[in-house]
Amino acid sequence: MDHPGSPTLEQVAALAGVSRATVSRVVNGSPKVLPETVAAVERAIGELGYVPNRAARALVTRKTDSVAIVVPEPDSRVFSDPFFAGILRGVSRTLAPTSSQLVLLIEPAEADDQRLLRYLRGGHVDGAIIVSHHGRDNVLQELAQLPLPIVFSARPIGVDVPVASVDVDNVAGARTAVEHLLSIGRRKLGTITGPLDMTAGLDRLTGYQDVMKKAKLPEAIAFGDFTADGGEQAAIRLLDDHADLDGLFVASDLMATAALRVLSQRGRRVPDDVAVVGFDDSVLATTTTPRLTTVRQPVEKLGARLAEILLAKIGGTKLTSPEIYDTELIVRDSA
Amino acid sequence: MDHPGSPTLEQVAALAGVSRATVSRVVNGSPKVLPETVAAVERAIGELGYVPNRAARALVTRKTDSVAIVVPEPDSRVFSDPFFAGILRGVSRTLAPTSSQLVLLIEPAEADDQRLLRYLRGGHVDGAIIVSHHGRDNVLQELAQLPLPIVFSARPIGVDVPVASVDVDNVAGARTAVEHLLSIGRRKLGTITGPLDMTAGLDRLTGYQDVMKKAKLPEAIAFGDFTADGGEQAAIRLLDDHADLDGLFVASDLMATAALRVLSQRGRRVPDDVAVVGFDDSVLATTTTPRLTTVRQPVEKLGARLAEILLAKIGGTKLTSPEIYDTELIVRDSA
DNA sequence: TTGTAGGCGTTATCAT
């Protein structure tokens, strides 16, 4: 049971000929230790292959050196989402040099919300990053009020207390997309939206409407849900109602691929007859024919900031405002 | 600092009018406690919102109730991989009902291999699931020899000790794909492989060769690397060398999308002129035109088994053999 | 069935 490879402070102290307290000091980089003592202790540590026991340390310091990334969506879609992958990459990359470890928390069922909250309140982690898209019921609100450093990826819907969050400027991103359509001479522009209980869905629609209003052009809206099927249904409805569309802004690449297929079935060529712009710049954007013109989000950067902000909050800094990043229009073949 | 919401065993005991030991017993479900005592304690627990302190518990039991899922690839591609997403979903789903938490370990740079090994050896987790694809240097071998319950996703290359692993039957999957091509009358079959330092790459090539040899048909092989660019290069080489191909088995959906594009650029229609079969059945398979016929892997199931096996090993069961699952051919429009 | 008491490996507070 007791692997030979788990020496304690005590043993290191014995080997180095000092007290536990001193070893603890060098392990934690205290400045007031004689260089020669430090050397001796470090030699002993190396020799024994000593690694501090996290549990013992956590017990006394009341810090766990671990942060949670929580995905409170019963909806497993999140995982296949390249957005989530990027966030994860950014977070883990900035956490790596730290001693903090990343604990993944996924709520398989809504019913377990309380379990999640209890866990977070239980002091098992020093802070949490919430990657939630839907503003379902009031978990988000409860999360926001936890006595624990928290950062949201995307401004949470339905939360009325100030929270720290990092997001992309979805409104501006959508605007750029629609303006691009305008700039290449299209005037009959439609949009397929995301679900409106997500800021991403809401804001991208707003961006479209902003531009259309300003250009005094009639709107053509179909509501999607960020899934391929939903996108297909929306595309069908949109084309049924507005057969003369010459431009289409779709709120996600996945839905855009569905739109592409519907368009092709109706014999409408892209971009010649209808120009299409997506959102995300996921792999999908380069695997379709034609390849998608789309709006790129700096996902990895978002993840990195999420982690940095959380670390800062854990460090005591008070932060409760959103941080917003720019998107970039990637022009390919579809518009 | 001390949030009102972190009561201890002691406090629960006081409120319930029993000793700490008794509370501990009911918390851990000991059978030898009077029902009425249990009730009293549980009432107190509920009232106080007591949650056991993990650190204190780990300190004495020497179990951390947490398992690691480690991705020792400096190559961040893994994350965007739907395969990884599926594994993660399966793992987290079977871990959820358990008290075990999931710690995500990603090695940002190869240089940190030692750091990873030290961490794993440090007793911070009870076991680990290794999701590695490449057989680079000897980390895998070192991981396999750790005095810690370990399970590999995919039989690791270059490891000469018996290890527990769960994987899909890549050889058989590839065979099904190639046989399907044969069954629809194609005879000039080529393949685009994955990297040959991954079992997935290796085995899928073997499956192709098996069928070709048995059918006494000449082989046409181009080496890819599971990336879109690599797939594109391979497709170009393959078509340059074998202009008369009428069937193509591509070792991954992502590379298959690249092949589709190359084919289309050369004016070869799919599936009419060239039938194409991919591997993975990722989202990509349904977003291309035509949609891909491909080989599906039960990824979520693999993840679930990975977790189950690890839990069993942690529980003391000795398991050191591979577990192999079947794939399924999904016929769509490309072949 | 329940209570008492000792110890898990650290950090932190005092002395020295």
Added chain:
DNA sequence: ATGATAACGCCTACAA
């Protein structure tokens, strides 16, 4: 600058 020593919250013999 270093060393005793007391927590931290829990589990688990052992005793009652």
